[in-house]
Amino acid sequence: MHLKQIEIQGYKSFASKTVVEIDPGITAVVGPNGSGKSNITDGMRWVLGEHSGKAMRTRRLEEVIFAGSDQRPPAGMAEVRITLNNEDSWLPLDFTEVNVARRVHRNGDSEFFINNNRVRLRDIQELFLRGGLGPSSYAILGQGLVEEVLRLRPEERRALIEEVA
Amino acid sequence: MHLKQIEIQGYKSFASKTVVEIDPGITAVVGPNGSGKSNITDGMRWVLGEHSGKAMRTRRLEEVIFAGSDQRPPAGMAEVRITLNNEDSWLPLDFTEVNVARRVHRNGDSEFFINNNRVRLRDIQELFLRGGLGPSSYAILGQGLVEEVLRLRPEERRALIEEVA
Amino acid sequence: IRVSFRATFEKVDEQFRHYFKTMFRGGHAQLTIADDDWDQGGVELEAQPPGKRVEALSMLSGGERALTAIALLFAVLEVNPAPFCVLDEVDAALDEANVTRFVAALKELATRTQFVVITHNRRTIEQADAIYGITMGEDSVSRVLSVRLAELDLAE
Amino acid sequence: IRVSFRATFEKVDEQFRHYFKTMFRGGHAQLTIADDDWDQGGVELEAQPPGKRVEALSMLSGGERALTAIALLFAVLEVNPAPFCVLDEVDAALDEANVTRFVAALKELATRTQFVVITHNRRTIEQADAIYGITMGEDSVSRVLSVRLAELDLAE
Ligand SMILES: Nc1ncnc2c1ncn2[C@@H]1O[C@H](COP(=O)(O)OP(=O)(O)OP(=O)(O)O)[C@@H](O)[C@H]1O
Numbered sequence: 254m255h256l257k258q259i260e261i262q263g264y265k266s267f268a269s270k271t272v273v274e275i276d277p278g279i280t281a282v283v284g285p286n287g288s289g290k291s292n293i294t295d296g297m298r299w300v301l302g303e304h305s306g307k308a309m310r311t312r313r314l315e316e317v318i319f320a321g322s323d324q325r326p327p328a329g330m331a332e333v334r335i336t337l338n339n340e341d342s343w344l345p346l347d348f349t350e351v352n353v354a355r356r357v358h359r360n361g362d363s364e365f366f367i368n369n370n371r372v373r374l375r376d377i378q379e380l381f382l383r384g385g386l387g388p389s390s391y392a393i394l395g396q397g398l399v400e401e402v403l404r405l406r407p408e409e410r411r412a413l414i415e416e417v418a
Numbered sequence: 419m420h421l422k423q424i425e426i427q428g429y430k431s432f433a434s435k436t437v438v439e440i441d442p443g444i445t446a447v448v449g450p451n452g453s454g455k456s457n458i459t460d461g462m463r464w465v466l467g468e469h470s471g472k473a474m475r476t477r478r479l480e481e482v483i484f485a486g487s488d489q490r491p492p493a494g495m496a497e498v499r500i501t502l503n504n505e506d507s508w509l510p511l512d513f514t515e516v517n518v519a520r521r522v523h524r525n526g527d528s529e530f531f532i533n534n535n536r537v538r539l540r541d542i543q544e545l546f547l548r549g550g551l552g553p554s555s556y557a558i559l560g561q562g563l564v565e566e567v568l569r570l571r572p573e574e575r576r577a578l579i580e581e582v583a
Numbered sequence: 584i585r586v587s588f589r590a591t592f593e594k595v596d597e598q599f600r601h602y603f604k605t606m607f608r609g610g611h612a613q614l615t616i617a618d619d620d621w622d623q624g625g626v627e628l629e630a631q632p633p634g635k636r637v638e639a640l641s642m643l644s645g646g647e648r649a650l651t652a653i654a655l656l657f658a659v660l661e662v663n664p665a666p667f668c669v670l671d672e673v674d675a676a677l678d679e680a681n682v683t684r685f686v687a688a689l690k691e692l693a694t695r696t697q698f699v700v701i702t703h704n705r706r707t708i709e710q711a712d713a714i715y716g717i718t719m720g721e722d723s724v725s726r727v728l729s730v731r732l733a734e735l736d737l738a739e
Numbered sequence: 740i741r742v743s744f745r746a747t748f749e750k751v752d753e754q755f756r757h758y759f760k761t762m763f764r765g766g767h768a769q770l771t772i773a774d775d776d777w778d779q780g781g782v783e784l785e786a787q788p789p790g791k792r793v794e795a796l797s798m799l800s801g802g803e804r805a806l807t808a809i810a811l812l813f814a815v816l817e818v819n820p821a822p823f824c825v826l827d828e829v830d831a832a833l834d835e836a837n838v839t840r841f842v843a844a845l846k847e848l849a850t851r852t853q854f855v856v857i858t859h860n861r862r863t864i865e866q867a868d869a870i871y872g873i874t875m876g877e878d879s880v881s882r883v884l885s886v887r888l889a890e891l892d893l894a895e
Pocket residue numbers: 264265266284285286287288289290291292293316317318319320321396632635636637642643644645646647676
């Protein structure tokens with residue numbers, strides 16, 4: 254499986270629809286302080302099923318919706334959608350291409366989609382958990398968190414290895 | 419008052435006596451990872467009276483003594499000494515030059531000196547506390563701690579402003 | 584103590600607003616006393632980079648947080664200049680434009696406060712009056728290479 | 740589950756030792772199971788940079804800690820290659836020599852895992868297959884400048 258595309262709209266500072274195509278290999282993301290780079294990392298963790306506000310740097314989950322600026326009104330909804338090439342059937346689904354989406358509305362309603370079919374949060378979490386890609390997995394390392402693994406208690410490190418097994 | 423010199427011996431990775439002369443203005447300290455830069459910061463905080471092991475990145479205070487390496491035996495003592503120009507009598511002492519030193523021996527004994535006279539830890543702490551230079555003052559910012567002031571609780575931030583008053 | 588706390592608070596707040604606007608080239612920041620209780624109240628901190636609607640400090644980026652904290656440190660140093668100050672990689676999260684602004688403010692404060700700045704950042708090193716290189720020998724012992732001259736040719 | 744935990748643990752430990760030696764050019768690191776209790780025991784971590792006598796992880800420097808954590812992450816990715824991995828400024832604390840070693844290991848792993856790497860580090864950017872620039876407009880909205888070609892002339 255590999256990642257083909259990330260689409261972000263109304264999520265954090267990405268008020269307008271933004272599409273990032275990802276090739277195999279190494280993709281570098283650069284830009285000034287505060288430009289929105291870590292918001293992309295947060296978006297990835299969010300669409301994979303992250304449900305902790307602290308990990309999203311917010312107090313309430315609706316705070317991920319574009320809050321507006323001096324020149325633009327707040328958004329009514331946040332959506333992140335990732336498109337994956339599943340030719341190797343890494344994801345236990347019969348599709349060669351899979352897209353997973355998550356939305357949240359101002360009123361707090363959340364929606365989750367796999368290939369445009371509405372599913373529950375748990376369905377997305379279970380889909381990715383299989384290979385260590387759960388929301389809090391080692392595969393998505395937020396800013397300043399690289400040393401976290403050294404600060405973990407031994408039982409927590411054990412859980413990390415168990416996730417890999 | 420200004421800092422004229424820092425002498426370190428047997429403290430952390432500075433097994434041999436090392437002297438750093440400091441001019442007015444900005445002095446940059448550079449070097450590879452693990453070369454000993456932050457050990458100088460720790461040494462400064464230590465000589466000013468820091469007594470928390472966590473701030474020194476050690477569990478017991480004797481761990482600041484050079485622990486030895488494949489090629490050198492452990493040191494028996496750690497000492498940090500700073501020399502200050504006190505022509506403006508910033509320090510309430512009748513000396514135009516003041517030197518402050520701290521030692522710790524393998525057996526846990528500590529010694530403190532002001533101009534080579536033996537004093538107590540409290541004497542050093544009180545000497546510097548006057549102007550916000552206490553061991554945990556804002557004037558010595560350890561690695562990774564710049565954002566600490568944003569994480570403080572409001573009462574803790576109040577204590578910071580009180581230290582300045 | 585009340586006079587001096589309130590007077591100090593107001594001076595630090597005033598300087599914090601100034602340094603924040605300088606470092607962010609706009610925007611707004613301030614300190615406030617919780618419940619207007621000058622005797623016991625805690626100090627709250629607000630920071631709004633220019634044009635944005637930041638609802639909580641946690642929404643700031645890594646670099647914005649470091650820059651906001653530096654603005655507060657510089658405000659405190661302005662109000663009560665410590666004779667010397669040691670800064671250990673405070674510029675690590677900053678991009679090149681923000682490092683340049685950080686160093687410009689540092690140079691101004693350096694007329695009253697001596698700074699020892701540990702950094703990997705070329706732009707910070709270039710502005711220093713003296714440079715010390717620290718090396719770790721084969722024997723795992725730290726040594727100082729005294730390179731007092733700031734015109735060291737920085738390989739990049 | 741017991742077979743697979745122990746088998747996985749031993750593979751990750753073996754790779755951790757390997758990546759640590761590569762990143763530090765020597766030294767020794769390992770994972771151990773507390774009290775040899777394969778059912779419940781926690782995982783302890785030891786790391787000794789070459790030549791040094793580190794008595795606790797807290798004695799490591801900022802860059803050494805980051806490099807040790809990266810070696811463990813790479814060990815896990817080696818044993819169970821996640822299809823993609825997002826790294827947000829994991830190279831911030833590293834000096835130039837360590838960044839070069841980090842990127843060399845990343846390129847090897849990139850044959851099996853796709854990486855999205857957020858960085859301010861020129862040496863990391865130079866090795867990328869594609870580069871995306873993110874900008875914040877006057878209206879405080881993030882936009883993507885698609886610069887897919889890696890031969891972008893990096894001003895430095
Ligand atoms: N819900 C939201 N609505 C609008 N803007 C938001 C929202 N959440 C976060 N932001 C803005 O996003 C910006 C932070 O973005 P981010 O953390 O991605 O920056 P970055 O590019 O990673 O920067 P750095 O290099 O400093 O780490 C902040 O300025 C914040 O105001």
